[in-house]
Amino acid sequence: MKLSLLSKTKLFSAFFLLCLGSSTVLADTPFEALLADEKNGADWLSYSGGYKSQRFSPLSQINTVNVDQLKVMWAYQMQPTGISGAALQETTPLVAGDVMYITESPSSVTALDTRTGRVLWHFVPDITNDVLNIGFPRINRGVALLDDKVYVATLDARLFALDARTGAVRWETTVADNDVGFSLTLAPLALDGKIVVGVSGAEAGVRGYIDAYHSETGERLWRTFTVPAPSEPGSETWQGDDWQTGGGSTWLTGSYDPELDLLYWTTGNPAPDWNGDLRPGDNLFTCAVLALDPDTGEMKWFFQYTPHDTHDWDANQIPVLVDGEFEGQQRKLLALANRNAFYYLLDRETGEYLLGEEYSFQTWSEGIDDNGRPIVIPNTEPMREGNLVWPSLQGATNWFSPSYNPQTEQFFVPNRRMGAIYFKSDVEYEPGMPFLGGGEQPLDGDDASGAILALDVMTGEQQWEFELQTPPWSGVMATAGGLVFGASNEGNFFALDAEDGDPLWFFNSGAHIRTNPMGFSVDGNQRVAITGGQTLFVFGLE
């Protein structure tokens, strides 16, 4: 069967070589190509479009003048697997050469011909319907590419390496135990010879970690826990055995600075989520960003955005690496719009806190002090009778990606504007069960809304906003064509003028959009892709 599939793929490749004169159909992705991903507009080789995670397309063929001419070039309907609850699609497609790689919920992978959208291969891991996913939907956010392999992390907490030409399994390994509530939903990050993944599961009371695996063999190279054991640095911020169920999951893809050789990875909430009485202390290293040595996993520095979080404000947002002049000095920066409604700048070499500005309405903090610690307003934690606080537990933004245009130094953030009544309750840890200690009642309907914001990356000052009907679940992508592509819950995929936020084009996909846009090119023609409902749409001018 595998031989047959391989030979068919070769025939298909040969067909393309003849018909289109293309030099390669299935391109390998060496580490050097990943290093150059940001400058290479034709491909999109990693989740955030390059190690700096700027989600910026340097292509300008589609621009403010002609974007209203965009049309659907092809569409692909995703394949149901029979697994219940897997109807949301959050994948960011990757493109290498003439092949697009997407994931389909819960953890399938599909390779598509970028010219036609025709399927080249389809991989479905053997996941059963009783897989645990506690606190999040049954989704997957995409693959990683390195050399001749495609890597996918699965909902039942495994990591697969697939042959890029056929989809055949090269190796698989178990990252964590799904029976106690670990899952993997993120796109892995490929570095030089290694694949880095993080885990979901803080809502089940797991102790989070980040793992690196040998890209050729699947051997685990290192593991860094995000909650320290007794006597380890940071353990003074926990009491008793709380650390064993302390959360700090690592469920979103990180960033990498090859010059500093530092890996940046964010962490989620402490567990249980809403009852902080059960885990006194700052609960390091939850709701933080960690800078790690990619060869050993050793923590070089950390910055905790929300000490002792009680609102489920994970810091699992994309850490965007920015170089520029901050207060008269050239700095290497890490910019992050946090779920807690503040925009932060750190020095990414040292972890020094530089800036923390409110970018969205909130009612829990008077601001950020000189050390980067929020000045918490009393009585804003969850209460047994309920307590109304902004933002909601889904935050002022969430996992979906921001975008940074290095040409204009603008930082674009999809913004959720919603409050919630937070409740606190008692809870006891039981393996494989939700470990929440409360909940929320969001103020949605017409009481909630959303926006796309443009911020000055160096000050956090808002330049413009484009209002959305409801709090979005989709990311944005800026382009060198002066555009910002975004999407809405109502199913609109749209382009805004980056200069003033004016809407220039929109398309009704017909279903909820809950993913990130990305861009690439086919034979020199720019393409933009987004998934609405179960359908992947690819747009272009010609």
Added chain:
Amino acid sequence: MLLKKYLSRFSGLIVSGFLLLSPLLASAQNLENGQQLFQTLCARCHGMLGEGSEGPSLTRPNLVHAPDDAALVSLIVGGIPGTGMPGSRQLRGQDGPDVAAYVRSLGELPSEEMPGDAIAGAQVYRSIGNCSSCHILNGVGFGIGPELSNVGQRRTAAYLRRSVTSPEADQPRLVDRFRGSLQAFLTVRIVSELGTYEGMRINEDAFTVQMRDMAGEIVSFEKSELISYEKVEGHSLMPGYNSVLNEKQIDDVVSYLMSLK
């Protein structure tokens, strides 16, 4: 792994089979257990009180995917393919039926003594009330306001009394998979180059709005082409009937509406 899979499927069958033969148990203890499990496993998507959030509202008598109790238990345990509903394999033994009993209780309305005469109310509805000029009931009438065919299942008598006398008093929320979460029956006033329109919002996104005007016509606009767009909060297109109907007629028409199940 294989054994686990079989056991899991077997336990699902037992739950469904049990319920095909037995009604849901709805003692205080069952409901309390169901509520606790609901708040742990379900509230994150359906809201702490079941009124809907990321997942649909459950505070209604008829659930689209659960025509009977066996189907409800089955989907609570096993999920719904093609939707965001994952199921909860953690629910064992009586837990699934208890969650189902609690979910059913969210959509149940208390039985109420009706002060009026439903037959006389039907006459009021058709004659002096002229309700058919704006509502469809069992296929008859004009569709501007909400359809009333099964309204007695969805609303309490107190709610319907308010709807008749002070229609603007309640602003229910609409949660469905096609429109997300919107305030239902919102009055909108729209001015475009073609004219001025007042009516009920049907749907809206960041770029467009669809409404039904007072003639029942559906109109769709691109927001960029509008001169003005106003959402009229705290207002209803329906007139209050305090000055049209006397107390007895209001009692009668509420009784009639409550009989529509």
